[in-house]
Amino acid sequence: MFAQARSDAAERPSPHLDRSDDIYSERSNGHDREGFAMARIATATSTRRTVRLPSLAVAVITASAVALTACGGDSGDGDGSGSGGGPYRVSVVSDLTGAGVTQAGPYADGVATALDDVNDRGGVNGGKIEYKITDTQSDPTAAQATFRAALSEKPVAILAATGSATLSASFPLLQNAGVTVIAANAIGFPNHPFLYGASLSSSQLASMLANSASSSVSSLQGKKVALVGIDSPATRGTFGEVEQQIGTLGGTITSTQFVAPGTPSFDSGAANIISQAPDVVVIQDSAAGTILEAKAIAAAGFTGPIVVSYAGSDDATLANIANPNLLGVRPYVYATEGTEIFAAAQKFDHAKNVSNEGFVRGWLMGQMLIAGLGKCGQDCSSADLISSLDGLGTFTVPGGFLQFGDLQLSADRHHPLTAVGLYSYDPATRKSVVRIDKVDAGEPTYPAAQ
Incomplete structure (x- = not known):
């Protein structure tokens, strides 16, 4: 299972961050997560538990919390590649508390729904996607600690379900690591080989x-x-x-x-x-x-x-x-009542923000990962995943997403919406x-x- 993830800045109050650079995904109905950071784990048997922590603390997965979800054995200290039919290890980082929660909360819910749904259907290439969601507190300093902890888990990919300010603050760290990053707001960045965006550029x-x-x-x-x-x-x-x-x-x-x-x-x-x-x-x-x-x-x-x-x-x-x-x-059909995505959100208890644009963007982030892993195969390193994503070409995603044009990924195109x-x-x-x-x-x- 995952090692403990902790921010050195866990006790530092989060300053208000200007999210105006990401206004196109702002929610209209608010989102407070009931004052809690949330960390979810999907194990190899798709058993899920939620660990609720005080609002000023970064999401922390302790050994005892992990033990609550261990129904498929320890994933060990591997590279998260899914080799031998084992789980693919993925880190999801999001702004679950602080100023960015109204924007990023729906991203995290959409990602969780996509990953829970594919695990419920048997996983990818016979392996489940093992993931947890950790909190940046919408704080640039805490975000760097959170991403650093995520990288220490040796995931096959990191899903950055954050605003662009959070991503920018930690970008040098991610660029140096070179691990596959699928981001909700990869806007204004050069076309780095490891970075993919679920938004429009x-x-x-x-x-x-x-x-x-x-x-x-x-x-x-x-x-x-x-x-x-x-x-x-x-x-x-x-x-x-x-x-x-x-x-x-x-x-x-x-x-x-x-x-x-x-x-x-x-x-x-x-x-x-x-x-x-x-x-x-x-x-x-x-x-x-x-x-x-x-x-x-x-x-x-x-x-x-x-x-x-x-x-x-x-x-x-x-x-x-x-x-x-x-x-x-x-840019896509939203998850309204009657759609497959809406039903999945309800099934896996992620429906609080289902009608928001950000929820469907999070779903797309998860589906981009799933499509890449599907092409990559069981023994898929992060470098292999990058090659697979670049080789997807035109692809579709399930769930009644019904995008208005084809989705396309290549080495020269890391934003799939058309x-x-x-x-x-x-x-x-x-x-x-x-x-x-x-x-x-x-x-x-x-x-x-x-």
Whole structure:
């Protein structure tokens, strides 16, 4: 089984971290984990237990806690490769407490659901996936200790179910180790051989917004576009690319406004937008920010399409805004009641955040790992897994994921998503419906390695 995992910073209070660079995955309904960090282990027999610990402590798996779950024998001190039909050892690191929990909690639940589900079906290549989830406390220093402990377990892969700030803080450590990392937010990084992302890349985020705006009005040729975004370095960078792409598509930008988190009113910003008569408005903000801005823009008299990024596209946010002209971008079908993913989340007791975009992103992280291990075989080292992931090409995932385009991985492409769909709220049925089912997200491009 796993050795004890502990952070040297376990008693240090977590500072508030700015998560504005990851706003497209922010949850709208909150997530507090009931004040506890959580650590889960899936053993070779899929027996699961949850160890609940005080909120300021990093998740710690002690020898006694491990003993509670030991129903398939000790996995020993191997390399986590699954050789001989034994378990594949995987470390999952997440922001389970602190400022990042509302974003990362759903990632962790989605990952756990995917891994529990495949273990329940017999595992991969005859071997189960043995995993535990440990907590960074949303603290950069604690995160480094948590990732270091995860690496000490010699896993075949690490699933970084964290925000990008947490990943960035520990990235030099991970880069030096070279272990396969599948991350929820591998955004803005060069195309490192070991790093894979379940999100869109930064270049794809810009393409997604520009192409969605174009699809909402059939063509941007001769059209005017207003941009509204949360005031963060990431959004400013994305909007710089969006402006260029809109220009390439024949459109012009009437205004670009950045809104500070927690701004109480957008009435003056909405009036400014209306005065310039745009054909379409694009919003990239948190769920709360999206609601504030979209409602203000509609109240000011705008009746054209409003395209909103991930954070404003979940069912609850669309229903709150209740504007049929608002189009929410989704890179995959969310886990709503009636889907296979929803049923799996309920079966394995991970359904608290199932309707959130981040939950499905976590599911994709797990399925990327499962697909790579399936191709890799029983005796699969981390280096072998990298080769297998790079050789997947076009692949699909189970669970009613129903992505809007093929999933693709190669040595040159470490972000598999290729397209998005646009959803709107139907007041007649009071449900979210697909309005445009396939918008090209573009090829991921990566900055040069420093």
